[in-house]
Amino acid sequence: MSATAELNRRLPGGRYIGGVLQRIGLDGRGLVIAIPTIWLLLFFLIPFLVVAKISLSEAAIARPPYLPIWEWSDGFLNINLNFGNYLFLLDDPLYVAAYIESVRIAAISTVVTLLIGYPMAYLIARSSPDRRNILLMLVVLPFWTSFLLRVYAWIGFLKANGIINNFLISLGILNEPLVMLQTDFAVYVGIVYTYLPFMILPLYANLVKLDEAYLEASADLGARPATTFFTITLPLSANGIIAGCMLVFIPAVGEFVIPALLGGPDTLMIGRVLWDEFFSNRDWPIASAVAIVMLFVLVIPIMLLRKVQAVDEGAS
Amino acid sequence: MSEGNATPDAEPRADPWADPHAVPFLQVRNVTKKFGAFVAVDNVSLDIYKGEIFCLLGGSGCGKSTLLRLLSGFETASSGQIIIDGQDQEGVPPFARKTNMMFQSYALFPHMSVEKNIAYGLKRDGLPKAEIAARVSDMLSLVQMDQFASRKPHQLSGGQRQRVALARSLVKKPKLLMLDEPLGALDKKLREETQFELIKIQESLGVTFVVVTHDQEEAMTLSSRIGVMTEGRIVQVGTPHEIYEYPQSRFVADFIGSVNMFEGRITEDHEDHVLIGSRDTQTDIFVPHGISGVVGQQVAVAVRPEKVQISKSQLHDMRNTFTGKIDEIAYMGNSSVFQVLLDSGKRVRVSQSNRMRSNEDTLKWGDRVHVGWHDDAGIVVSS
Amino acid sequence: MKRRSRFLLFMGVFGFVFLYAPILSLVIFSFNESKLVTVWGGFSTKWYGELFRDPQILEAAWISAKIAFLSASIAVVIGTIGSFVLIRFARFRSKSLLSMMITAPLVMPEVIIGLSLLLLFVALQGLIGWPGGRGMLTIIIAHSTFGAAYAAVVIQSRLVDMDLSIEEAAQDLGAKPVRVFFDVTLPVIAPALMSAWLLAFTLSLDDLVIASFVSGPGASTLPMVIFSKVRLGVSPDVNALATIIIGLVSLGIIVAALQMSRSKRSSAN
Numbered sequence: 001m002s003a004t005a006e007l008n009r010r011l012p013g014g015r016y017i018g019g020v021l022q023r024i025g026l027d028g029r030g031l032v033i034a035i036p037t038i039w040l041l042l043f044f045l046i047p048f049l050v051v052a053k054i055s056l057s058e059a060a061i062a063r064p065p066y067l068p069i070w071e072w073s074d075g076f077l078n079i080n081l082n083f084g085n086y087l088f089l090l091d092d093p094l095y096v097a098a099y100i101e102s103v104r105i106a107a108i109s110t111v112v113t114l115l116i117g118y119p120m121a122y123l124i125a126r127s128s129p130d131r132r133n134i135l136l137m138l139v140v141l142p143f144w145t146s147f148l149l150r151v152y153a154w155i156g157f158l159k160a161n162g163i164i165n166n167f168l169i170s171l172g173i174l175n176e177p178l179v180m181l182q183t184d185f186a187v188y189v190g191i192v193y194t195y196l197p198f199m200i201l202p203l204y205a206n207l208v209k210l211d212e213a214y215l216e217a218s219a220d221l222g223a224r225p226a227t228t229f230f231t232i233t234l235p236l237s238a239n240g241i242i243a244g245c246m247l248v249f250i251p252a253v254g255e256f257v258i259p260a261l262l263g264g265p266d267t268l269m270i271g272r273v274l275w276d277e278f279f280s281n282r283d284w285p286i287a288s289a290v291a292i293v294m295l296f297v298l299v300i301p302i303m304l305l306r307k308v309q310a311v312d313e314g315a316s
Numbered sequence: 317m318s319e320g321n322a323t324p325d326a327e328p329r330a331d332p333w334a335d336p337h338a339v340p341f342l343q344v345r346n347v348t349k350k351f352g353a354f355v356a357v358d359n360v361s362l363d364i365y366k367g368e369i370f371c372l373l374g375g376s377g378c379g380k381s382t383l384l385r386l387l388s389g390f391e392t393a394s395s396g397q398i399i400i401d402g403q404d405q406e407g408v409p410p411f412a413r414k415t416n417m418m419f420q421s422y423a424l425f426p427h428m429s430v431e432k433n434i435a436y437g438l439k440r441d442g443l444p445k446a447e448i449a450a451r452v453s454d455m456l457s458l459v460q461m462d463q464f465a466s467r468k469p470h471q472l473s474g475g476q477r478q479r480v481a482l483a484r485s486l487v488k489k490p491k492l493l494m495l496d497e498p499l500g501a502l503d504k505k506l507r508e509e510t511q512f513e514l515i516k517i518q519e520s521l522g523v524t525f526v527v528v529t530h531d532q533e534e535a536m537t538l539s540s541r542i543g544v545m546t547e548g549r550i551v552q553v554g555t556p557h558e559i560y561e562y563p564q565s566r567f568v569a570d571f572i573g574s575v576n577m578f579e580g581r582i583t584e585d586h587e588d589h590v591l592i593g594s595r596d597t598q599t600d601i602f603v604p605h606g607i608s609g610v611v612g613q614q615v616a617v618a619v620r621p622e623k624v625q626i627s628k629s630q631l632h633d634m635r636n637t638f639t640g641k642i643d644e645i646a647y648m649g650n651s652s653v654f655q656v657l658l659d660s661g662k663r664v665r666v667s668q669s670n671r672m673r674s675n676e677d678t679l680k681w682g683d684r685v686h687v688g689w690h691d692d693a694g695i696v697v698s699s
Numbered sequence: 700m701k702r703r704s705r706f707l708l709f710m711g712v713f714g715f716v717f718l719y720a721p722i723l724s725l726v727i728f729s730f731n732e733s734k735l736v737t738v739w740g741g742f743s744t745k746w747y748g749e750l751f752r753d754p755q756i757l758e759a760a761w762i763s764a765k766i767a768f769l770s771a772s773i774a775v776v777i778g779t780i781g782s783f784v785l786i787r788f789a790r791f792r793s794k795s796l797l798s799m800m801i802t803a804p805l806v807m808p809e810v811i812i813g814l815s816l817l818l819l820f821v822a823l824q825g826l827i828g829w830p831g832g833r834g835m836l837t838i839i840i841a842h843s844t845f846g847a848a849y850a851a852v853v854i855q856s857r858l859v860d861m862d863l864s865i866e867e868a869a870q871d872l873g874a875k876p877v878r879v880f881f882d883v884t885l886p887v888i889a890p891a892l893m894s895a896w897l898l899a900f901t902l903s904l905d906d907l908v909i910a911s912f913v914s915g916p917g918a919s920t921l922p923m924v925i926f927s928k929v930r931l932g933v934s935p936d937v938n939a940l941a942t943i944i945i946g947l948v949s950l951g952i953i954v955a956a957l958q959m960s961r962s963k964r965s966s967a968n
Contacts, residue, residue, distance in 0.1 A: 036781035054818055144952065150722065196714070246806075257908065295811065
């Protein structure tokens with residue numbers, strides 16, 4: 001029995017509603033599919049089209065602060081596509097530099113996160129199952145506390161009279177405080193710190209499936225531990241490495257909070273540029289164009305992530 | 317089923333499949349199921365009668381589980397017809413079918429107690445509470461699980477879960493119960509005990525069983541009839557005895573038990589006997605009955621290892637005897653299996669039961685022996 | 700072999716110190732008498748008192764809690780239906796579109812999600828006069844949408860692991876599909892729904908960027924208030940707030956862990 005037929009039976013007047021639904025091709029199944037689909041279309045996909053549209057319009061002092069793309073005047077449809085915003089992005093060295101800077105900072109942070117996260121993931125994966133769960137919980141726990149407050153904690157650590165400087169000076173290692181806050185270094189630390197769990201979890205999930213017999217077989221065949229690591233473990237965990245790196249790299253490129261709180265005035269990251277264009281300059285078309293270009297920058301990493309995730313799903 | 321097996325108060329009855337007037341309870345007519353280009357079930361036709369335990373036997377991927385899912389309504393046939401108790405099942409969803417299924421994984425609801433699991437189907441029928449309680453407790457005692465009524469599935473052993481699954485699938489008194497590898501998850505010892513219990517329950521309730529299994533021993537013990545499946549087709553239907561003793565094809569002979577296969581061609585075709593020339597034996601093999609075939613046709617003679625006799629001395633009163641030497645001996649406790657290398661180069665398996673604890677005349681590795689079989693031991697299979 | 704494990708141990712200790720030292724410092728200095736957050740001036744709980752006397756923070760916390768509660772609930776509903784449709788339904792026309800849309804928010808920078816939703820709300824306002832200004836409602840919609848993506852990941856993996864024959868058994872025993880869903884599927888995936896809800900709740904409580912874009916006057920969430928405070932430099936009452944949050948989260952995790960080990964023990968018997 002179809003859900004519509006069920007509806008007919010149960011509701012007074014349900015026959016009419018059921019009939020209407022059926023006529024527009026919606027049965028119970030269709031309705032169930034429609035709920036998440038329509039929600040996401042409306043609040044996820046269509047917004048992007050709006051952004052794309054506004055990125056092609058001209059800024060103006062108005063509410064909302066841009067001119068419409070299409071307009072009816074004298075019975076004609078006037079379409080004013082304004083590619084000026086994109087040309088402006090390309091022309092102004094500030095934006096180009098911000099994109100390059102974002103990718104550079106995100107890439108360096110990702111590599112550092114990998115270097116710290118891989119040994120940790122390996123250690124956890126090779127622990128006894130009981131200890132493994134505790135360690136994993138310890139990795140995830142900071143994630144459940146406020147991201148903003150964890151970034152904030154680093155201000156106290158890194159500033160001129162902060163914990164690190166006070167400690168080093170009291171030991172007599174330093175005479176003058178090191179300038180750490182409001183530098184690129186602080187941004188690296190912030191990104192590595194907040195995204196470390198995103199690196200460790202996929203690496204762990206991958207490494208824990210690695211059969212120890214491979215490593216024993218390799219040792220048995222005469223490979224030293226280092227050789228085994230580089231010829232067996234590393235290649236077999238490639239998917240975990242890619243997934244972890246992309247999960248750190250992609251959000252890091254668009255990061256706003258970390259450069260805003262830990263970075264200096266000259267730490268140009270694109271998320272921050274977009275924020276300033278929007279909130280300070282109120283230039284919505286430029287902000288939209290910045291977002292669209294950022295999406296294009298991220299297309300390749302996102303595809304890479306989807307690919308390794310699809311491979312993982314296929315394998316399990 | 318022989319008379320001796322029937323329940324005492326029942327009329328001795330003939331096998332329904334042998335009776336041309338009997339109406340099958342379940343009819344499968346030319347059913348095909350395709351998944352894309354893959355044909356999982358290929359034009360299968362099958363009649364199953366009331367009170368049978370019918371086993372669908374085959375290796376993994378032979379289509380037996382798909383056929384079962386077609387019967388229970390979880391898959392829809394690409395073409396063909398399934399009729400249960402006179403009713404075409406086309407378009408009838410699983411929840412509206414009068415059949416039930418016992419799942420291979422048992423599929424007990426993990427969040428419900430044993431009692432609630434068994435009561436679930438009755439509640440869906442909207443039966444009064446008192447009747448549900450009565451029928452659940454009847455079922456619990458039938459499968460001897462009374463003390464475990466309030467346990468959750470994860471608190472039960474594998475054997476106990478199997479009983480609950482059986483009770484749950486029987487409580488609605490289905491006329492047809494489908495069982496997907498019902499004993500597959502049990503260890504060997506428990507499996508053997510449970511087999512007989514399953515037969516007892518089936519006989520006491522008079523339910524028709526369709527069982528899917530890959531285990532030939534299980535199929536042999538449980539079933540009234542077996543349908544052997546391969547590559548989506550049913551290649552032979554028959555009683556366990558027929559399937560074992562009279563396989564109609566090379567595949568069935570090979571799949572059920574072990575067999576020696578002698579390849580050859582028909583050299584002489586008479587009304588009452590044929591001769592088959594085979595490179596495997598050098599001399600012709602004698603088959604004491606006529607077959608449908610022509611001279612020169614490629615055939616094979618299948619002989620079961622336990623039907624082959626082995627001796628150091630000449631075997632008399634046998635037409636099919638050959639010589640060779642013992643190549644390998646495997647001692648299995650109740651029997652021994654010999655591998656004999658015939659002078660033709662063909663290897664023959666011979667199995668001999670160990671009736672005596674020790675034998676003066678023990679056969680040893682390397683002994684020259686005669687092997688042979690009685691005229692009616694060989695079966696001619698063509699394809 | 701020995702050397703490698705010593706290296707691993709060192710990296711492990713370093714990693715966990717790195718993860719926890721900042722959190723620990725937040726807690727310690729929340730009890731600092733001195734206003735200088737990083738210089739110890741004696742034990743005091745005065746910043747907690749200050750925190751609870753700050754109406755702005757209290758109001759923002761209440762708004763954030765309401766938003767997080769509602770958006771987590773909506774996110775779980777959308778995430779559950781979406782996951783169920785994707786995992787259990789045979790092919791349908793918009794399947795790959797739905798699958799793309801439900802996972803994409805996971806890898807989308809927050810600034811883009813925030814900007815795009817804001818522009819949508821503005822455009823909708825111009826077209827149909829809805830949502831009638833920005834505030835809690837728009838934040839709830841935004842948080843439900845990206846919360847649904849995270850919820851879907853958790854729920855999908857549970858649905859994939861779930862033995863399909865349990866649902867088939869219920870159907871076989873006479874339950875119609877809707878009944879099967881409520882009788883069998885939902886109870887079986889309930890723990891996953893709970894984790895999904897908690898995840899969406901936490902993400903909503905945590906979000907600064909998206910909320911900043913889509914919120915309007917009068918709807919400042921807790922992260923927005925903290926951010927504006929923190930931008931001006933460290934302040935000890937933020938440490939006190941952080942300590943309270945860390946305390947609540949740790950408590951929640953400990954309770955969950957105990958619950959899990961108890962259910963594991965009972966299933967082992």
